Amino acid sequence: MGWSLDKRCLxxxxxxxxAKLALGLTQVLRPDQLAIVANSGDDFEHLGxxxxxxxxxxxxxxxxxxxxxxxxxxxxxxxxxxxALDSLGGETWFKLGDRDMATHVTRTRLLxxxxxxxxxxxxxxxxxxxxxALFPMTDDPVATMVRLRxxxxxxxxxxxxxxxxxxxxxxxxFDGIETAKPSPPLxxxxxxxxxxxxxxxxxNPFVSIDPVLAVPSVRQELSDSRAPVVAVSPIVGGEAxxxxxxxxxxxxxxxxxxxxxxxxxxxxLDGYILDTKDRxxxxxxxxxGIATTVTETVxxxxxxxxxLAEDTLNFVDQLQSxx
Amino acid sequence: MGWSLDKRCLxxxxxxxxAKLALGLTQVLRPDQLAIVANSGDDFEHLGxxxxxxxxxxxxxxxxxxxxxxxxxxxxxxxxxxxALDSLGGETWFKLGDRDMATHVTRTRLLxxxxxxxxxxxxxxxxxxxxxALFPMTDDPVATMVRLRxxxxxxxxxxxxxxxxxxxxxxxxFDGIETAKPSPPLxxxxxxxxxxxxxxxxxNPFVSIDPVLAVPSVRQELSDSRAPVVAVSPIVGGEAxxxxxxxxxxxxxxxxxxxxxxxxxxxxLDGYILDTKDRxxxxxxxxxGIATTVTETVxxxxxxxxxLAEDTLNFVDQLQSxx
Numbered sequence: 251m252g253w254s255l256d257k258r259c260l261x262x263x264x265x266x267x268x269a270k271l272a273l274g275l276t277q278v279l280r281p282d283q284l285a286i287v288a289n290s291g292d293d294f295e296h297l298g299x300x301x302x303x304x305x306x307x308x309x310x311x312x313x314x315x316x317x318x319x320x321x322x323x324x325x326x327x328x329x330x331x332x333x334a335l336d337s338l339g340g341e342t343w344f345k346l347g348d349r350d351m352a353t354h355v356t357r358t359r360l361l362x363x364x365x366x367x368x369x370x371x372x373x374x375x376x377x378x379x380x381x382x383a384l385f386p387m388t389d390d391p392v393a394t395m396v397r398l399r400x401x402x403x404x405x406x407x408x409x410x411x412x413x414x415x416x417x418x419x420x421x422x423x424f425d426g427i428e429t430a431k432p433s434p435p436l437x438x439x440x441x442x443x444x445x446x447x448x449x450x451x452x453x454n455p456f457v458s459i460d461p462v463l464a465v466p467s468v469r470q471e472l473s474d475s476r477a478p479v480v481a482v483s484p485i486v487g488g489e490a491x492x493x494x495x496x497x498x499x500x501x502x503x504x505x506x507x508x509x510x511x512x513x514x515x516x517x518x519l520d521g522y523i524l525d526t527k528d529r530x531x532x533x534x535x536x537x538x539g540i541a542t543t544v545t546e547t548v549x550x551x552x553x554x555x556x557x558l559a560e561d562t563l564n565f566v567d568q569l570q571s572x573x
Numbered sequence: 574m575g576w577s578l579d580k581r582c583l584x585x586x587x588x589x590x591x592a593k594l595a596l597g598l599t600q601v602l603r604p605d606q607l608a609i610v611a612n613s614g615d616d617f618e619h620l621g622x623x624x625x626x627x628x629x630x631x632x633x634x635x636x637x638x639x640x641x642x643x644x645x646x647x648x649x650x651x652x653x654x655x656x657a658l659d660s661l662g663g664e665t666w667f668k669l670g671d672r673d674m675a676t677h678v679t680r681t682r683l684l685x686x687x688x689x690x691x692x693x694x695x696x697x698x699x700x701x702x703x704x705x706a707l708f709p710m711t712d713d714p715v716a717t718m719v720r721l722r723x724x725x726x727x728x729x730x731x732x733x734x735x736x737x738x739x740x741x742x743x744x745x746x747f748d749g750i751e752t753a754k755p756s757p758p759l760x761x762x763x764x765x766x767x768x769x770x771x772x773x774x775x776x777n778p779f780v781s782i783d784p785v786l787a788v789p790s791v792r793q794e795l796s797d798s799r800a801p802v803v804a805v806s807p808i809v810g811g812e813a814x815x816x817x818x819x820x821x822x823x824x825x826x827x828x829x830x831x832x833x834x835x836x837x838x839x840x841x842l843d844g845y846i847l848d849t850k851d852r853x854x855x856x857x858x859x860x861x862g863i864a865t866t867v868t869e870t871v872x873x874x875x876x877x878x879x880x881l882a883e884d885t886l887n888f889v890d891q892l893q894s895x896x
Binding site (some may be wrong): 274297299300324325328330331332333334335336338339347348349350351352353355356359362376377378555 | 620621622645647650651653654655656657662663669671672673674675676678679681682685697700701829884
């Protein structure tokens with residue numbers, strides 16, 4: 251790693267895919283060198299609880315508490331609450347584990363006391379031993395709505411979890427985004443003079459990254475930052491590693507390629523990281539005015555996560571040393 | 574059992590002790606013959622949840638789901654939520670089991686939707702297979718406050734659970750009682766022309782029964798009812814079977830006797846059921862103008878509960894056949 255101790259990185263993450271690279275970055279950057287902003291557009295109120303799925307996935311992943319098989323939730327979780335809720339006729343489509351419930355109850359209670367989501371996230375991270383900064387894109391309520399081809403608007407978790415991404419999508423809308431303000435730690439990070447890399451993790455561009463970019467001023471701040479913005483392609487060989495990204499691209503009439511994702515981010519990107527399977531796309535991406543590098547982006551092991559983090563930061567260094 | 578099918582009984586219950594006799598009564602009376610009103614003065618908001626300890630104890634007991642050893646909570650409960658809450662620095666003095674959480678979450682959600690506590694209790698009972706009517710004394714918020722000898726006012730659960738009844742009490746106050754209305758099913762039951770017995774269960778007189786009696790008009794309705802009012806002494810041989818009744822009597826300067834409890838209820842009672850250990854008090858209780866019967870009141874087995882229920886109803890019959 252050529253990264254000097256005075257350089258800092260901001261990672262933009264959704265849930266499972268983003269959390270993998272975020273974890274890799276924590277392996278090579280010290281807590282004062284890395285900040286992670288997570289999508290809070292998929293936050294929702296359920297059973298009276300404020301649930302922040304992406305923040306929790308990143309938090310549990312960084313705390314080494316996550317269920318590594320499914321990617322979300324806690325390892326060794328029990329489901330007695332949900333089982334009893336079922337007996338009481340409650341809604342059980344969103345899987346709330348017994349230990350996970352403590353996170354939601356605590357978050358809901360602290361928010362009700364008037365604390366911000368950024369504060370609450372910092373508190374939870376501290377209690378769980380997460381040392382790198384993690385915060386939401388905004389402390390204001392934003393709700394990702396999925397516009398279906400049928401014309402119906404579906405709240406994100408209903409689309410994503412309850413309906414298992416089965417409906418055909420036509421677009422997305424972020425309720426409340428117009429009046430949302432970037433969270434204070436996000437603004438601090440973006441304006442940090444030592445910020446030297448902005449990494450868009452391989453998360454879903456439409457429902458994980460776009461909500462972050464859609465918070466007023468955030469896209470502009472990213473563009474204006476002296477730090478290069480690089481993205482890791484969430485599409486490898488025409489497939490998403492996890493989740494509905496590829497299916498959404500089909501339904502939105504986009505080619506199911508890493509190139510199409512680069513085009514989606516367009517002018518925002520200084521660099522783009524393609525998987526070795528997508529080597530043939532280098533020229534087309536570079537034709538967009540975006541620098542590229544090619545490496546293994548599929549992260550199966552912790553070593554893979556760390557390696558991709560190193561490759562990403564080295565790529566940023568190359569971009570910075572160019573004239 | 575001499576009880577004809579057109580006679581009905583209203584049982585007034587607190588938590589553990591009352592639930593035992595209530596369960597006994599369900600063994601001898603059909604669902605349309607028995608209604609149980611429980612104290613809701615020990616309800617409280619905790620971690621953003623509306624918790625109704627006495628209603629839950631009776632409900633779980635009647636559903637045959639209760640932990641028979643401790644008397645409260647669910648049998649075979651797991652504690653993973655509470656354990657995780659502890660890791661997050663949350664308040665864990667009130668023991669919330671994983672399955673029990675489903676009750677509190679459901680109740681809180683339904684109350685937030687605008688349903689009454691009576692409605693919610695009926696809903697939960699139906700889901701858990703409780704066929705006899707169970708309802709709170711009021712749908713309005715009432716909070717039992719414990720006045721300590723030190724002058725401090727302590728909310729009931731803080732006194733009872735968190736501080737394990739250790740502080741010395743000087744009295745009790747039921748916050749909100751002045752404007753509380755009896756719950757509709759309680760009023761219905763009290764005004765039912767077929768009501769033939771009102772049974773005050775062996776619960777704590779000060780913090781379980783008195784809150785019910787203190788709801789405006791309830792004590793008067795009980796007095797005015799043609800149905801005899803009988804109480805089962807919660808004190809046996811100078812001791813409470815469970816809970817702080819005897820300790821409270823000491824601290825309030827009352828003799829620690831079944832007689833003192835009868836005097837506490839005074840003009841309300843038509844009959845009083847003494848344990849065989851307290852046979853020597855018969856004359857003194859009768860001198861108060863209260864009829865007595867003596868039987869085994871300590872309920873260890875289900876058969877004991879049923880037997881005491883039968884003895885109680887037979888005693889009521891004797892009272893009614895008197896001139």
